[in-house]
Amino acid sequence: MTRFSPELQLDNLGIDLIRVKKAKILDVGCGRNADLVNFLRNQGIEAEGIDGLVHNEDHLIQGWVLDLKSIPRPSKNYGVVVTHMNPSLYDPRTDKNEKNAENFSWRAARIILEMLRVVQQSGELRCFPSLKFLDEKIKRLDLPIEHEPSYFKGRWILGHVPVDVKPAYQDMFDYRTIIRKD
Numbered sequence: 001m002t003r004f005s006p007e008l009q010l011d012n013l014g015i016d017l018i019r020v021k022k023a024k025i026l027d028v029g030c031g032r033n034a035d036l037v038n039f040l041r042n043q044g045i046e047a048e049g050i051d052g053l054v055h056n057e058d059h060l061i062q063g064w065v066l067d068l069k070s071i072p073r074p075s076k077n078y079g080v081v082v083t084h085m086n087p088s089l090y091d092p093r094t095d096k097n098e099k100n101a102e103n104f105s106w107r108a109a110r111i112i113l114e115m116l117r118v119v120q121q122s123g124e125l126r127c128f129p130s131l132k133f134l135d136e137k138i139k140r141l142d143l144p145i146e147h148e149p150s151y152f153k154g155r156w157i158l159g160h161v162p163v164d165v166k167p168a169y170q171d172m173f174d175y176r177t178i179i180r181k182d
């Protein structure tokens with residue numbers, strides 16, 4: 001597996017270490033070696049990681065984030081949740097066939113909502129690459145807001161909880177930040 005240095009991951013995610021020093025951070029799809037998690041912990045930051053390929057330790061959770069409640073943590077547990085190069089959100093192979101793309105979008109939407117579940121009020125979810133490509137697909141699905149986690153007029157609806165989806169730094173960088181509003 002290609003490994004990305006923690007410094008590159010932080011840069012891609014737009015994370016400023018000084019700003020997040022006091023935040024509790026979760027890295028979703030942290031990789032077998034949990035490089036970013038270990039780097040953050042060495043800086044004194046309370047970081048945890050989850051990945052199907054990682055071995056369980058106090059701060060590392062072996063598991064796949066695929067649906068609501070698949071992160072074995074209470075809601076609103078983290079100030080910052082990040083996910084870097086997570087193929088469950090971006091795998092282009094599913095794009096070729098519309099049905100697969102639709103299934104993929106639903107799966108990706110559920111993963112995003114599960115990540116948002118564990119974000120604190122005013123906390124943030126940062127994804128690299130950008131979710132823009134996903135936004136477009138989910139908008140095309142024209143989801144009914146009552147039934148499923150959905151994206152509606154630029155807002156994710158998480159249960160009844162609205163969140164703002166913002167282009168970070170006016171789209172200068174290829175990532176997005178989602179701020180949980182309550």
Ligand SMILES: C[S@@+](CC[C@H](N)C(=O)[O-])C[C@H]1O[C@@H](n2cnc3c(N)ncnc32)[C@H](O)[C@@H]1O
Nearest residue numbers: 004029030031032051052053064065084085088
């Ligand atoms: C390309 S690696 C990136 C690892 C690390 N984030 C980095 O950027 O160096 C992708 C990782 O995401 C993990 N992954 C993919 N889908 C996942 C999911 N649904 N839940 C948890 N981990 C997932 C894989 O097991 C793999 O370790």
